[in-house]
Every structure is written in structure tokens, then in C-alpha cells.
Amino acid sequence: MNSLKDFIVNGDKKIKLKNFATTPDDSISKEKIVKKTKANLEEMEKFQDKLYSEGKEGLVLIFQAMDAAGKDSTIKNVMSGLNPQGIDVHSFKQPSGEEAAHSFLWRAIKRFPTRGKMAIFNRSYYEDVLVVKVHKLYETAKMPNRCKQGDIIERRYKDIKNFEEYEYNNGYRIIKFFLNVSKDEQKKRFLERIDLKIKNWKFSSSDLKERAHWDKYMQAYEDAINATASEHSPWYVLPADKKWYTRYLVSEAVLDVFKKIAPQYPKLDEDAQKRLQADREILMSEENS
Ligand code: ATP
Ligand code: MG
Numbered sequence: 001m002n003s004l005k006d007f008i009v010n011g012d013k014k015i016k017l018k019n020f021a022t023t024p025d026d027s028i029s030k031e032k033i034v035k036k037t038k039a040n041l042e043e044m045e046k047f048q049d050k051l052y053s054e055g056k057e058g059l060v061l062i063f064q065a066m067d068a069a070g071k072d073s074t075i076k077n078v079m080s081g082l083n084p085q086g087i088d089v090h091s092f093k094q095p096s097g098e099e100a101a102h103s104f105l106w107r108a109i110k111r112f113p114t115r116g117k118m119a120i121f122n123r124s125y126y127e128d129v130l131v132v133k134v135h136k137l138y139e140t141a142k143m144p145n146r147c148k149q150g151d152i153i154e155r156r157y158k159d160i161k162n163f164e165e166y167e168y169n170n171g172y173r174i175i176k177f178f179l180n181v182s183k184d185e186q187k188k189r190f191l192e193r194i195d196l197k198i199k200n201w202k203f204s205s206s207d208l209k210e211r212a213h214w215d216k217y218m219q220a221y222e223d224a225i226n227a228t229a230s231e232h233s234p235w236y237v238l239p240a241d242k243k244w245y246t247r248y249l250v251s252e253a254v255l256d257v258f259k260k261i262a263p264q265y266p267k268l269d270e271d272a273q274k275r276l277q278a279d280r281e282i283l284m285s286e287e288n289s
Contacts, residue, residue, distance in 0.1 A: 002028070004252040007236050011229040017222045020237045022182040024245040033248045040251035041081025047258035048118065052086045054263045055116030058172040061254065062121045064130070065179035066217060067207040068189040069240045074179065075120055077247045078254065088113060092123040100141070104128040104156065105163055115171050125163075126176070129156050129224045134216045157227035164233040174233045175257055177250060178221060179240035183214055 002025060009015050024033075051057065061078070063071045075089060090111045099107045105125050113119040132138055133153050141148070164174050181189075190211075193203035210217070229235045238249045268276065 007238050009229040009235040010231050014226045017218055021239045022180050023239055023241045037248040037251050044081045048082050048086055050263035052116050053265050057261050058113045058115045059118045060174045062124045062176040064126050068186050069179040069181035070243050071122055087118040089120045129153050130220045133220045134213050160228050168232040176235045178237045180237050181240040185241040
């Protein structure tokens, strides 16, 4: 497993999460990868500038993972290569009263960027087929019984797939990252959060409660990935035990989608070109003061 294509899931066949690595191959050099990531981040900024100037296509990057898999630091790294004016980050926590009183995609739709801009979702509507599935939270949701009968989660997979295709048909691309951290590495990171004073704020006992459901979460992720991966809206199941490698693969995936979008600076028509030249002359004829 050496290149991005080893980690892409685009719906052409069903995957098993246990077949995906959580660490880079031994042959991979950290030093080289870090250099490549830096170059990728610079290239990303150029693409983003074109995306913004053209204003035709919007891009949404979704990050999903178990606690301590590195969502926050990966997002920080992606952002470091981008112009903050063209991108917003949203964290999706437990739904507020108003959010819970709406259909599950509502709060995400509200956060979609205008075309030309990007958004990063730290968690997303996928929580509604992950934590909601693991804890059967739909059972206590204030909804008519007909909505809970049969397999509500299967219906939501279809809703998500249709929604992502709908967004694609309206000029958006959505790519989804699952940061695949191992259970051992999560333990190590939790212990560090407990042992290091400056990291204490990052730890919450509720993280341990979720860890106890690890296998159920892995099944929920596998099912959700298989049900919602598509050519236009692929999943990337990325090794997350080494942050430098996750960051590199994310930058590769973002570059890949930028290349598909292929944004171009708008070209001025002849009249606009003439106006520019006229404005140039006005500027040049100003007297030096
Ligand atoms: P961090 O712990 O790194 O600050 P986080 O994303 O884990 O980031 P928390 O505030 O710890 O943020 O947790 C948010 C919680 O909200 C998660 O446990 C997540 O599963 C939960 N959540 C998100 N969306 C939903 C939803 N639709 N229904 C129920 N719970 C949700
Ligand atoms: Mg958390």
C-alpha cells in the first residue's frame, strides 16, 4: 500500500476495513513524505485561487474518525495550505434542539459553501448512520413511528447517496476521509492526553465509553463506507497511526479532486480587455505627486 489509489473506495466493490493498513509501509521515508506534503500544500493554494476566481464549483471535504484519530490536526494541516477567505470549517457535535427538530441533512445543507468556495466538515451527516446506529439513538428521536419502522439506517444510506449525487449535479464535489487509527494507537494517544497536563483538556471520559464500542463502530463505518462510496463522491480510508502520512495522503486526495475540477482563471472578453487597457492609460497619465 504505497499510493493514494490503494486507499480509495469508489463503490466498484465492497471493502473490508480490516484489509486497510493503519500505518505506512516500512519502506516509506518520513523525510521524503514531509517534503512532498509541503509541495502539495503549495500546489493546493494555486488551485484554490483558481477555484475561487472561477466561482463555478464548490468543494466539501468530510472528515470522520474515532476519537484521537487526528481529525483536528489533519484539518489544521490542510488549512495551512489554503486561503482562509475561501474556506470554512464546521464541527458537527451532538445536534442542538433546533437541529434535532429538523431532518438529518438540514444542518449540513446550511453549511454548504457557495460555489467557488470550500468547506471542511469535522464530522458530518455521517454521524446519523454511525453514532446513531451504534447507540440506536433513532429509537428516542421525536419522529412518527413510520420513520423508525424497517431499517432507518439503510434508508439514510440511500438518502445520503442521493444527496451527494444531487450536490454533484449542482456543481459540488464531496470527498470523504475516514482516518483509520488502530485501537492500540488510540489507547496511546488517550494515555498521553491523561498524562500530559497541556493535553488534559482534550480528554473526556465519554471518549472511553465510545472506545468500549470499538467493534460496533468499525462495523458501522464499514457499512456506511460501502453503502455511500461512489465515483463522484469517494471515500478515502487512510492510515492514521502516523500523522505525517495521513497528512500527505489527504493532500494527495485534495490535489486529485482539484485536478478533476480543473479550475481556470476567468478570461476577459475583448470589450473587457479594452476597458482594462483604457484604465491602464488613465493610471499611467496620472501626474507624479
Ligand atoms: P474533539 O474530541 O477532538 O474535540 P469531537 O468531534 O470528538 O472532537 P466532541 O465534542 O468530543 O467533538 O464530540 C462530538 C460528539 O457529538 C461526538 O461524540 C459525535 O459522535 C456526536 N455527534 C455528532 N453528530 C451527532 C448526531 N447527529 N447525533 C448524535 N451525536 C452526534
Ligand atoms: Mg471527542
